[in-house]
Amino acid sequence: MRARIDISEIESETKIRAKYLRALENEEWNLLPGPTYVKTFLRTYAEALGLDAKLLVEEYKLRHERLSDHELARPIGPTRATSGGRGRGPTPPVLPRSYLVAGVLLALCVVIFILSRVGGKDHKSSSTPATAGTPATTTTAARTTAKPAATTKRKAKPASKLIRLKIVPTGTVYACLAAKGQPGARINGATLTPSTPPKTFKSSRFRLVLGNENAELRVNGKRKAFPKDAVTTSGVFVQITKKGLSALPKALRPGCTG
Missing domain, CATH: 2.60.60 (Lipoxygenase-1)
Known part of the structure; x- marks a missing residue:
């Protein structure tokens, strides 16, 4: 909109249908064919607008991409082939799929909880004034301060020369x-x-x-x-x-x- 570029012009240049481009703009991922197409469309769309395609794709992965149904449905551990031969023990029972899904979700919740606690501690440490007697806090603050500078440099990269x-x-x-x-x-x-x-x-x-x-x-x-x-x-x-x-x-x- 800032560049005053019509959506039909981008559709002609990228060969991506206008309805998919609007879905990308509105973050309506359920209207797109799948995660692989979303990442491809994001990369092509960003390059056409002179934006950082890699940064957009990474942000999509962190915010929206989840395990596929195929990965959630795959049994954990090897399975043994059954046989009618004598002298073999019974086949170990396989856990129901709902148990596996619940286990994966529980593990994700635990990981998110741990990351949020660690992130909260880092934020508290970076907001505390640095003193000569707290070298660890100074290091954390310096690392936190330097991070936006790197991000700003990466965002400034796509300034188009064309x-x-x-x-x-x-x-x-x-x-x-x-x-x-x-x-x-x-x-x-x-x-x-x-x-x-x-x-x-x-x-x-x-x-x-x-x-x-x-x-x-x-x-x-x-x-x-x-x-x-x-x-x-x-x-x-x-x-x-x-x-x-x-x-x-x-x-x-x-x-x-x-």
């Missing part, structure tokens, strides 16, 4: 577009009309030539006006970078065969 450019024709217009690091023209001298479906291009820098002003530029979802010095009687010549839009020098204008 620009999302969309050219929306408002009339008939000639267009020639080149992108940095991508061979050939992205739009090779094509004539665009309002009926032409607009495409989204990604790069760190664009060089654009238009035959006239019959087009709107949307950079990262925001509408941008042409620089005054980029509009001439022979056309519009624009250079697009993360710093903004500027007039494209004649020596840098792309050549298109169309």
Whole structure:
């Protein structure tokens, strides 16, 4: 929503159906095919938005992923094959599945209880003022203080260096577009009309030539006006970078065969 990206645009880019994308946004996991699909969808969706995919998947695992029914139903310990032969002892009884499920749930409750107690102690230790006579408290406080810094660094990593450019024709217009690091023209001298479906291009820098002003530029979802010095009687010549839009020098204008 902050980037003003429509859900249908993400659906086209990631090949994930819109209803699944909405389910991810609303955390309606029961509407998704299964945990494996959820993690795959989360990773693909995050990469499309320039977020930390690994961090989102790890958070989903910690908050929502549970043992599968197959793992809960699997018997504990090896089973012996029965045989009609003489001289063999009786087959050991197998515990009912409900007992196994109850045992696993009880073990999980115990683990959660222990972790909550340990976490409470760590929190209390970190909130106590450090003194020279309490080195253990100082170490815990230092470790607790350093942890958010590492988390902040990991979240700052996905700052995208790419620009999302969309050219929306408002009339008939000639267009020639080149992108940095991508061979050939992205739009090779094509004539665009309002009926032409607009495409989204990604790069760190664009060089654009238009035959006239019959087009709107949307950079990262925001509408941008042409620089005054980029509009001439022979056309519009624009250079697009993360710093903004500027007039494209004649020596840098792309050549298109169309």
